[in-house]
Each structure stands twice: as C-alpha cells, then as structure tokens.
Amino acid sequence: MDTLAQVHLASQYLATAGKSFLEAKSDDSHTNVGFFSEDHTLRTWGLDESGTYLAFQYDHFSLNWVSKDKKETFTLKGKSHGEIVEWISKIAVESKLSKPYxxxxxxxxxxxxxxxxxFGDPNSEELQKLTNLRTLAQNALEFFLQKENLESDIRIWPxxxxxxAFVVLNDGSGKSIGLGLAIPDSxxxxxxxxxxxxxxxxxxDTxxxxxxxxxxxxxDGFKGAILKTSGTTEKTAVNFFQEAFSLYK
Incomplete structure (x- = not known):
C-alpha cells in the first residue's frame, strides 16, 4: 500500500475519535481534522472540555494522544487495526472521556x-512530500482568505x-465558494x-x-477550476485562487 493510502487510513482513527466523542453535526464536521504546520500533525477537534485531542504525526508516522495530564505516542509501523483500536480505547478510558471509542x-x-x-514502513521522502503539500495548501488558503477578507475554517475531510475551505459570500448573490487541495482521483x-x-x-456553470x-x-461533472500542484509555489496557488474567485464574483 502506498504512503498516501496509509496516511489516509491513519486519519480515519482521528475521524472516528471525533465521531465517538463529539456531538454529531449535520455536515459531519465533527469528524474532520486540522493540519498544524508547526509540528506536521493532523489533529481532531478538542474531544473534551480540557481540549484533549488525537493527532497523526507525519514525521514519525505515529498517533499522539495529548491531554492536560499526558502525552502518549503510538507508532503505526507494523501495527494491526485491532491493536490501534485497543490503544485508543484504553487511553480514552484512562483520560476519563465520557463515551467509549x-x-x-x-x-x-x-x-x-x-x-x-x-501498517508498513512508509517512504520518508514520500511522507515529506505529503507534509509539504499540506503545508503549501494551508498557507495558500490562509493567505487567500485573509487577502479577500473571507472567513472559513480550513479542515481536512476524512x-x-x-x-x-468553504465561504458563503455576503454580497447578496446567494453564492458560495469551496476551495482547497485534493488528492489524486479519477x-x-x-x-x-x-x-x-x-x-x-x-x-x-463555467x-x-x-x-x-x-x-x-x-x-463536466465537477464545475470549477483546477491547478496541478506539480511545480506550484504558494504564490502561484494564491494567484490561481484569486483569479478564479474574481470570475465567480
């Protein structure tokens, strides 16, 4: 299984933690995760009042449980699905979360x-490339939203x-805009x-x-604009978003 597929699978433990411990939202946003470029992690929303969260750490290919009382790391290499579920279940009980995982x-x-x-031993170069892409997307979206005076959470949907990011325009047009970074698809x-x-x-219609x-x-099917990430800089990505956005406006 390639590195992207393994990371995508690893993120499902975060999504199901959100589903297990948080109040369900109609748009499923309780299951999405944030990317934090300072330590290259995907993180759940806070799972309790004290802000406990489950993270996936790209650099070490591990799950991290972080609460006010503890930080524990679980390396995924060589681990089965059952072993991972058992670890999360156990640590959630120890952290006194009110629901089971x-x-x-x-x-x-x-x-x-x-x-x-x-889980295998993922290629470190591939992991670095995936980390760089998430960082590029996060920075480009933050800069674009700030420049256009728009507000949206930037989240990864499992x-x-x-x-x-998703923005409902407040110009009376009834329009909304979705934008971001997609993984390879059809x-x-x-x-x-x-x-x-x-x-x-x-x-x-475009x-x-x-x-x-x-x-x-x-x-055709998808109506919108796309830009391949190969060779793309943050500035190029922001310019792409801005030019396309101006045509929607």
Whole structure:
C-alpha cells in the first residue's frame, strides 16, 4: 500500500475519535481534522472540555494522544487495526472521556485495514512530500482568505481527504465558494488545487468563463477550476485562487 493510502487510513482513527466523542453535526464536521504546520500533525477537534485531542504525526508516522495530564505516542509501523483500536480505547478510558471509542466509518474507502492488514514502513521522502503539500495548501488558503477578507475554517475531510475551505459570500448573490487541495482521483492523476462556486447546492456553470493564467476550468461533472500542484509555489496557488474567485464574483 502506498504512503498516501496509509496516511489516509491513519486519519480515519482521528475521524472516528471525533465521531465517538463529539456531538454529531449535520455536515459531519465533527469528524474532520486540522493540519498544524508547526509540528506536521493532523489533529481532531478538542474531544473534551480540557481540549484533549488525537493527532497523526507525519514525521514519525505515529498517533499522539495529548491531554492536560499526558502525552502518549503510538507508532503505526507494523501495527494491526485491532491493536490501534485497543490503544485508543484504553487511553480514552484512562483520560476519563465520557463515551467509549468506536471505530465505525459511515462511508467507503478504496482500501481496507481489516483482516491481516498491518501498517508498513512508509517512504520518508514520500511522507515529506505529503507534509509539504499540506503545508503549501494551508498557507495558500490562509493567505487567500485573509487577502479577500473571507472567513472559513480550513479542515481536512476524512472521506475524500481534501484540505478545504468553504465561504458563503455576503454580497447578496446567494453564492458560495469551496476551495482547497485534493488528492489524486479519477479526474487528475496527482494532487491538485481546486475552486468551485455554487448557487445553493448547484454548481455554477463555467463554460463561458475566460481562460485562467494558471490552471483550467472544468464543466463536466465537477464545475470549477483546477491547478496541478506539480511545480506550484504558494504564490502561484494564491494567484490561481484569486483569479478564479474574481470570475465567480
């Protein structure tokens, strides 16, 4: 299993911690995670009143449990799904969380951690590349939102594993904008930035939009703009978001 797939699977333990311990939200946002560039971690929302959280640490390929009383690390290399669930369950009880930990996904992933699966020893260069991409996305989105005076959480959604922001425009147009970083899929064979506009739940048609200086418009299935991350700098990504956003406005 490649490194991206292993990291995506590892993030599901964070998603299910959110599902286990937090009040459910209709948009599923209790299961999403944040990326923190200072220590290269994905982290859950605070799981209790004191801010306890479960993290995935890219550099050491580990899960970290952080509470006011303890910080414990669980290296994933060679570990089975059952061993990981047992560790999280045990440490949640020790931390006196009010509910039990249950690993229960309500969506399908293209790979499985069941049966004889064990996490491997991921390629350190690949891990670094994935860390760099998350950092690039986080910084570009923060800069774009600040520059355009827009407000949104920047979160990673565990199903599709995209770093995303979502903004409802306050200009009376009824439009909203979703943007972020996507992992390789059937549309692009590689990581890519995306931005798309909506009227209600309907994607805005882009067929009449002028060409972009960077990236390209799509209008078949996904309606929006994409920019491949290969060779992309933070400045290029921000310019891409800004140019596409100006056409939606």
């Amino acid at each position: 249950v690993y229960d996904l309500h969506y399908d992933l293209p790979y499985s951690n069941e049966g004889s699966f064990k 199903h599709h594993f995209d770093t995303g 549309m692009v064979n590689g990581h890519y930035f995306y931005i798309s506009g909506y009227h209600g739940h309907d994607g805005i 067929s009449t939009f002028k060409n972009l200086a960077q990236g390209e418009w799509k209008n």
